[in-house]
Amino acid sequence: MLTRKQHELLRFIQARLEDSGISPSFEEMKDALDLKSKSGVHRLISALEERGFIRRLPNRARALEVLRQPDDAGPTRVPATVSVIDAPAAARPVARSIPPANDVIEIPLHGRIAAGVPIEALEGQSMLPVPAALLGSGEHYALEVSGDSMVEAGILDGDFALVKRTNTARDGEIVVALVRGEEATLKYLRRENGLIRLDPANAAYEPQIYAADDVEVQGKLAGLLRRYH
Amino acid sequence: MLTRKQHELLRFIQARLEDSGISPSFEEMKDALDLKSKSGVHRLISALEERGFIRRLPNRARALEVLRQPDDAGPTRVPATVSVIDAPAAARPVARSIPPANDVIEIPLHGRIAAGVPIEALEGQSMLPVPAALLGSGEHYALEVSGDSMVEAGILDGDFALVKRTNTARDGEIVVALVRGEEATLKYLRRENGLIRLDPANAAYEPQIYAADDVEVQGKLAGLLRRYH
DNA sequence: CTTTTAGTGAACATTGAGAGAACAATCAAG
DNA sequence: CTTGATTGTTCTCTCAATGTTCACTAAAAG
Incomplete structure (x- = not known):
């Protein structure tokens, strides 16, 4: 690596x-x-x-x-600091007196997603509070977007994608797709005679076509958060 | 760090x-x-x-x-939520004006903003809960974005812009600018020899140049929320 | 209402840090 | 040998970090 x-x-x-x-x-x-x-x-x-x-x-x-250690982890603390966006769970192990206002939901930040790179699993490392109004029903999680393959859809590097966990999606929706159990990417989903096409939103990248069996939908995009500095 | x-x-x-x-x-x-x-x-x-x-x-x-310790955790107690917001209890027996901020802040949704159209003032109509992590310090408000003049900056029609109230901004920042007390628009701010240029992020629109006195900065873009349906 | 104290932030100067183009050298793979 | 990735190096340019002064606003105290 x-x-x-x-x-x-x-x-x-x-x-x-x-x-x-x-x-x-x-x-x-x-x-x-x-x-x-x-x-x-x-x-x-x-x-x-x-x-x-x-x-x-x-x-x-x-x-x-x-964010990560090289594989020979070494004598170092493991999880390392994973959060820039204030990891409430990690940073404050103790009692949260006041429950998050009821129109806010905390969803897990699972890591980053990029075109062509596997999701870095960071299970439960940190939680991201999100206004309930941004989400629908169902279970959600967040991923930090890495790369520019979806810029033309207004999704920039560093944005947080709020994803609803689901196995199904309709044509034209933006999904988290796992290809051959290896690469997870954020793309437009389209079906064409039995095949599945994953379209980036960036003219610099090519659409990719796979057999239906090779692609597993892990969720669909439900919201987006961005921070300007 | x-x-x-x-x-x-x-x-x-x-x-x-x-x-x-x-x-x-x-x-x-x-x-x-x-x-x-x-x-x-x-x-x-x-x-x-x-x-x-x-x-x-x-x-x-x-x-x-x-909120966090530097990585050299040091001889200090654990992450310690030493949330001592303001003076000791003894010094002020009575009401705490502002509750120790949770991870969520409610900011007012002031209306919509579009290129060329005044903000529809909706003062205090509705509040939008926002993760504190998305905002910095200062007073913020939200505007619903109308129009496509900033699409190339990843800001789409219907997005919610989280704006920090301020009168100043640096070149290249995205600001809410009030032109001649009439039109409020969301644009890139640039200064050129005493004049102010407001740049859209859409090749279909023209940059606009005004005298410094004609433009009042009402805030700068601090975050963005989007919902997919 | 007036003072005092605390915090904000503009302005200006200096130095250190980071970005990035350009070009050469090395080395493994075909 | 040629190609491409990695690395070593030089240079230039811009901007962030810091130190400081001063004026102004907000909050607490009298």
Whole structure:
């Protein structure tokens, strides 16, 4: 999954966060990896972000967060901090005196979804409070959207998709589709003579066609949350 | 995740809350960080809030709450919900004006906004519950978006825009702009040699340029909610 | 109502950080 | 050998983070 350098950098960031709590700057990472320029670091960071190992606030200094460990987990705390959006459950283990107002529902944030990348399962890590008005009936969960394959449908990188769990969907609906048990993606669903077509909403990507058996609908898009900084 | 100063301040606040139970004032934080003005503290607090480490009640003295620890958990008690919003109980026997914010805030839905059409004022008609995590500090309100002038920014007809009330905005931010006291529109704000340009995010519409005096910023876009049916 | 204290935020200057183009070197796979 | 991915490096440009001053608003106290 990671190259040698990426791995090395990830470990370094992890270590720094654990003992000082302060993100290393590009300059510091540059030295740690024994490079002579920050550009290399920049690329490595981008790669790590793309692969879902870290998250960062764009255009902010020292704003790194480790989301996943490389597979050789190492002597580190496991789940690591998973929430940017205030994880009430995790951050405050204790009694919530006042129940969330009754027009609000807490739904689990299951991880991220991107075109071509499996959902990172983060089961129960954090909950996201959502106005009930945004959801219909049924069980829902949230996914953070990664990538730009649905931009033309107004779904941007970093948005939170609120998904209703269901196995069925109608043509033209936006669904979370699991392909061959491997890749989960957010796409328009369309059926064509026994086959299933998953359409992105971005001219830069191609529609994909699969046998009906290869595609499992895991839910359909019920709402969307976005945050501007 | 944090810069050195941010980290230092967070630790200080944390420490104070733990042993005295009272939030430090800006003045005290200023001294603790060895600054000569409270403004610096103000910015650091804002950064911490933006990154989700603390929460505060706007315009309230000593109303800080630590939500997360930096990753170097330190010698501190567990996540500790030291929710000491405001002074000790003894000091104020009576009513607490604002309840310790839950994870949900109710904001007023002021009506609809469209390119070229005044906001239909619906003052206080209805409230929309919104996860606190979507909003920063400050006063917010919601508007239903009408029209397609911002589609390329992922803002569609029927979406709810969560707007932070403010008179100022930086270039490139999406703002609610009132033009000549008449038309309120949601647009990208840009300044060009003394003039103000309002850019739509839709190639079918033209940017509009006004004298600075003709445009009043009423708020800036802080979040977005969408529902799919 | 008036003072005092706390918090907000604009403005300006300085320094450090991050983005990204450009180009060369390395190495594994075909 | 050619191709493509990864890496090392240099440079440039913009903007974030910080320190500071000052003016202004809101809330508590008298």
